[in-house]
Amino acid sequence: xxxxxxxxxxxxxxxxxxxxxxxxxxxxxxxxxxxxxxxxxxxxxxxxxxxxxxxxxxxxxxxxxxxxxxxxxxxxxxxxxxxxxxxxxxxxxxxxxxxxxxxxxxxxxxxxxxxxxxxxxxxxxxxxxxxxxxxxxxxxxxxxxxxxxxxxxxxxxxxxxxxxxxxxxxxxxxxxxxxxxxxxxxxxxxxxxxxxxxxxxxxxxxxxxxxxxxxxxxxxxxxxxxxxxxxxxxxxxxxxxxxxxxxxxxxxxxxxxxxxxxxxxxxxxx
Amino acid sequence: xxxxxxxxxxxxxxxxxxxxxxxxxxxxxxxxxxxxxxxxxxxxxxxxxxxxxxxxxxxxxxxxxxxxxxxxxxxxxxxxxxxxxxxxxxxxxxxxxxxxxxxxxxxxxxxxxxxxxxxxxxxxxxxxxxxxxxxxxxxxxxxxxxxxxxxxxxxxxxxxxxxxxxxxxxxxxxxxxxxxxxxxxxxxxxxxxxxxxxxxxxxxxxxxxxxxxxxxxxxxxxxxxxxxxxxxxxxxxxxxxxxxxxxxxxxxxxxxxxxxxxxxxxxxxx
Numbered sequence: 001x002x003x004x005x006x007x008x009x010x011x012x013x014x015x016x017x018x019x020x021x022x023x024x025x026x027x028x029x030x031x032x033x034x035x036x037x038x039x040x041x042x043x044x045x046x047x048x049x050x051x052x053x054x055x056x057x058x059x060x061x062x063x064x065x066x067x068x069x070x071x072x073x074x075x076x077x078x079x080x081x082x083x084x085x086x087x088x089x090x091x092x093x094x095x096x097x098x099x100x101x102x103x104x105x106x107x108x109x110x111x112x113x114x115x116x117x118x119x120x121x122x123x124x125x126x127x128x129x130x131x132x133x134x135x136x137x138x139x140x141x142x143x144x145x146x147x148x149x150x151x152x153x154x155x156x157x158x159x160x161x162x163x164x165x166x167x168x169x170x171x172x173x174x175x176x177x178x179x180x181x182x183x184x185x186x187x188x189x190x191x192x193x194x195x196x197x198x199x200x201x202x203x204x205x206x207x208x209x210x211x212x213x214x215x216x217x218x219x220x221x222x223x224x225x226x227x228x229x230x231x232x233x234x235x236x237x238x239x240x241x242x243x244x245x246x247x248x249x250x251x252x253x254x255x256x257x258x259x260x261x262x263x264x265x266x267x268x269x270x
Numbered sequence: 271x272x273x274x275x276x277x278x279x280x281x282x283x284x285x286x287x288x289x290x291x292x293x294x295x296x297x298x299x300x301x302x303x304x305x306x307x308x309x310x311x312x313x314x315x316x317x318x319x320x321x322x323x324x325x326x327x328x329x330x331x332x333x334x335x336x337x338x339x340x341x342x343x344x345x346x347x348x349x350x351x352x353x354x355x356x357x358x359x360x361x362x363x364x365x366x367x368x369x370x371x372x373x374x375x376x377x378x379x380x381x382x383x384x385x386x387x388x389x390x391x392x393x394x395x396x397x398x399x400x401x402x403x404x405x406x407x408x409x410x411x412x413x414x415x416x417x418x419x420x421x422x423x424x425x426x427x428x429x430x431x432x433x434x435x436x437x438x439x440x441x442x443x444x445x446x447x448x449x450x451x452x453x454x455x456x457x458x459x460x461x462x463x464x465x466x467x468x469x470x471x472x473x474x475x476x477x478x479x480x481x482x483x484x485x486x487x488x489x490x491x492x493x494x495x496x497x498x499x500x501x502x503x504x505x506x507x508x509x510x511x512x513x514x515x516x517x518x519x520x521x522x523x524x525x526x527x528x529x530x531x532x533x534x535x536x537x538x539x540x
Binding site: 045047048052055077079082085092106107108109110128131132140143149156159 | 277279315317318320321322323325326329347349350351352353354355356357359360362363366367376377378379380381382383398401402403404405406407408409410412413416419422425426429
């Protein structure tokens, strides 16, 4: 259930790689190869490529993953949210141009911003529901001060369940709010959840697996980015980053399996 | 107060231009030159370029506008919404890579998704508040069935007013819901509003100006895209599109001025 987020911050790359024109991509390819056997998905974040005009690197990286690790789906973390013909073009960007298997989308502009993606029945659409940061409480938990009126994020969960006629919808539910993650799980049955916020952001893996798994003891895509990418950050990072990432990914995969097995011993994959 | 949205749909370009590698950009440049004297801003929409990997065309187009029409700001319609370091990279994409004067952003992920943009004190940050489509009602108007509890979109307006310490925040308020546009205006004082939804989407110019202007009878950036870009669509579109766009923009500019002058005769620019 581990997903490695490919958020290659230029300021944190090994300096030898950072000086090469395609260093960003080389870094990601080595992370991918080193961690592939421990993950269920890779999640490249568009901004890390777009900020410096490296969309071609992003496209090449996704092609590389498809060619070398064809069983591992690629989630494009784009979080677009626009309506009508614009949403159709963003879906084309994600699914045709980048050949992503799934894409994250923002629900604020409503159905017209999500439906064009859902028409790609063989691709996944991952709707932001409860993000991992506290600065979104005023909106996503609104109007929580009124007892009995449910928060926005559960309305989004209900909407996503309605939209799921092709069975290709997922939700983003941050690891940092396990109670809310549990409320989302209770609302959407066995819909898979993408869970950011483990590691650098402070989410707790045990809580997430306890409250977040579906009826089969699975159904989570637990993302780790910085804690894997920069696991061996230090003086010899340029030589050790891939090995460090592999170690970090394997440890996290093992920890997830252990927790799954404790919580649902007859179901877990060991 | 007219803004021309640059949403160049490849399927609607003159076929002669569509066959050229930089046809998308040529089309936009001719629209820009033809309409520049009637507008207060241009608003290119990223998706129309990104869907087919034409980010370089988008960058060149913005450079062209800055060079040939330096007094006219460029609003990058990107609607990104991500947090922390990712938001900082999206701000870099908009303001450094594309040199946009302002950018649209999505508030769903809260302050962490907006603050990195606001640090660019000389650039504008335009927060989605009330979009022009009915399919967003369930979220943006939530929980409207409970009397006395205000809707999400007014919470967003309040948040934007709080964030506006550099005086560089605007809000998106759709022309299709004039009552809500008026409620937003009442909430945010003289903060400028970007108003989509006139023309193809059915918004009414008179209503927008009546309820939307600030205390000086101004403060609106009224967007028109398809109704200007494809104004002369027909058999001789390839020859007439720029002239048609100029006519449509001039008529709309004149109509805006006329309505401003009727509603605030001593203030309007004629």
